[in-house]
Amino acid sequence: MAKRKNTLTRWIEDMVDDTKDFVDDILDRSKDLESNVKDAVTDVVDDDESVHSSSSAQMTSFQAALADLTAKVNQLASASAASSKA
Secondary structure, eight states: OOOOOOOHHHHHHHHHHHHHHHHHHHHHHHHHHHHHHHHHHHHHHHHHHHHHHHHHHHHHHHHHHHHHHHHHHHHHHHHHHHHHHO
16 A cells, blocks of 8 residues: 655645535535425424314313313302202
């Protein structure tokens, strides 16, 4: 294996090549990041649209359950008040 001469020109050439590789890697990663962020935002927006349609049905269900529980609590409170008076 021949020994490579380390001259100033070779050192500059190595630095330029390494810098070029570094910049290429950064650009590739930034493109990947941009694509991933775009996909994530699209997924979140799509999820929000589907959540709104099903959330109104869930809200109606929760309101009905809350009304039922409120009626039961009021019934128990009146029964408790009636028993304490007797």
